[in-house]
Amino acid sequence: MVEYQTELLDRVFAAVADPTRRAILAGLAQKPATITEIARPFPVSLNAVSKHILVLERAGLIIREVAGREHHCRLDPAPLRKASVWLEHYRKFWDLRLDALERHIITRKKREKRSHGRTD
Amino acid sequence: MVEYQTELLDRVFAAVADPTRRAILAGLAQKPATITEIARPFPVSLNAVSKHILVLERAGLIIREVAGREHHCRLDPAPLRKASVWLEHYRKFWDLRLDALERHIITRKKREKRSHGRTD
DNA sequence: CCTATATTCAACCAAGTGGTTGAATACCAA
């Protein structure tokens, strides 16, 4: 069995389990920003966003560089890649399922062709 | 912007953020099992595992079929696929980073060739 | 120096989590 950096995966998955944090990542994917800039679009307090950023930082998803009173944050995608690698192990399962679904659709189409006009 | 089924993603990512639950999924990827069978390898109580399975079920990752007193569980990979789709949006970022890393290594090798023997 | 800005710290709250134990429920089988 492949060895995973379990604790990192824990933190990464937990970090992206929150919609606000996913939105923060999406924003930073466009361009780096300071805490205040990141917080602007969100309906919660700056403090709340500051905490979210801390969670993302601890998951390794955000790199913070302090410049004077501003904290510049940028995305670090590396942990997302690790998460993706973990998920890929399950790809074969959903591929199988999609194959089955496709076969089912094809079968249904053939049936429809035979019994033309019937809707079941 | 792509539309996500936010609540499902929340539950899926939260579900896989726990190492025990990831291990449960890995087991079910081998073959379906009952609660007791699933619980056997783990050092926690059956009740604890039962709760984990409930979390996985609510995330849509496990399908439960009750047969008499046994609950047969099997993996449903569909939500993992959705999680993977979300992650894929960030692939370009880690691809970029890997490219940069590769360039860096190549550059370093060239430098090493020039200043032969120096270790920095 | 003074004031506005950027951010964190601290305390608090309600709700959720991961675990426990013990009891309840439901089923199978002798």
Place this chain on the structure above:
DNA sequence: TTGGTATTCAACCACTTGGTTGAATATAGG
């Protein structure tokens, strides 16, 4: 019916989480 097995329910605990408000800290700029 009686007993063993499979599972959940219920209550509890310590800890975490996502949010708040208010104060503290540090920097920037007139």
